[in-house]
Amino acid sequence: MTDLPTLRESLEAHGLLAKKSFGQHFLLDLNITRKIVRLAGPFEGRAVIEVGPGPGGLTRAILESDAGKVVLIEKDHRFLPLLGELDTGDGRLSIVEGDALKVDQSKLVEGPTHIVSNLPYNVGTPLLIDWLTGAWTPVAMTLMFQKEVAERIVAQPGDDAYGRLAVISQAVAEAKIVMHLPAAAFTPPPKVASAVVHVVPRADRPDPQTLKRLERVTAAAFGQRRKMLRSSLKQLGGGALCEAAGIDPDARAETIDIDGFLKLAKALA
Incomplete structure (x- = not known):
């Protein structure tokens, strides 16, 4: 060179x-x-x-x-x-x-x-x-x-x-x-x-189906990031989805950590 x-x-x-x-x-x-x-x-x-x-x-x-x-x-x-x-x-x-x-x-x-x-x-x-x-x-x-x-x-x-x-x-x-x-x-x-x-x-990365659901959840949650999850995720189950994932439905997207979003994606299944 x-x-x-x-x-x-x-x-x-x-x-x-x-x-x-x-x-x-x-x-x-x-x-x-x-x-x-x-x-x-x-x-x-x-x-x-x-x-x-x-x-x-x-x-x-x-x-x-x-x-x-x-x-x-x-x-x-x-x-x-x-x-x-x-x-x-x-x-x-x-x-x-x-x-x-x-x-x-x-x-x-x-x-x-x-x-x-x-x-x-x-x-x-x-x-x-x-x-x-x-x-x-x-x-x-x-x-x-x-x-x-x-x-x-x-x-x-x-x-x-x-x-x-x-x-x-x-x-x-x-x-x-x-x-x-x-x-x-x-x-x-x-x-x-x-x-x-x-x-x-990561060696333990989520499976492809979980990743697809994660993309859906994050698109909805951050598409209306100022709203509570019960509202922003309404089309995906709203409060019921949050409760199934063990996530506070009154929380907003910017406060949820990676593990929390993965729980929402798995609950969406």
Whole structure:
């Protein structure tokens, strides 16, 4: 990687600019990308998937690490030639052109797989939910989000940011913010700061049916978060559902912890 031109030189050589419609903001400081990869590892030869690599700043750091197979999923075809320049021909790097929301990632790798990505802002949340609740689950994820989204993932009951995303994320995984980045770290700078979240799925995650019910319960509860649960959950059973779960029907969604929502989801069965 040390023999390659700088990321800025590569972008200029290919005449590339970030596309606002794709939510692109490039991280060009290799000291930062290397730190993110250190926080994500060690990989010990396991596969790593990166979504939205863009000019490849994070990719270079991943390829310098102890990762095994490295798979890039890039929707913007303009970056494919630039990313191809990172391929040393040893078969370690694989580049897939496509939308990560539609690509079956389970067919791209074998065995335990890490995901390390500076996620495009417009698809970060749905991708996280898909990885957490879908049939295929990574062994760990180290993901960059807008700071506001990162705070929503790790929020606790009573926090202003506590909502559906926190409940679903923490019901199936342990998540913590491991790094903060100012807008000035990116090219072009976004209007908000960013944060890196490290997510590790739980071994005792709820079964798929419970997760589906959890999504229904949290959608109703936080859709009317200022109302008591007996009202916000009325279509799902209201007070009777709460009593079956052992939850105070006069409580509001933002005060119920993860275990409480899981009890509501199981009672919904």
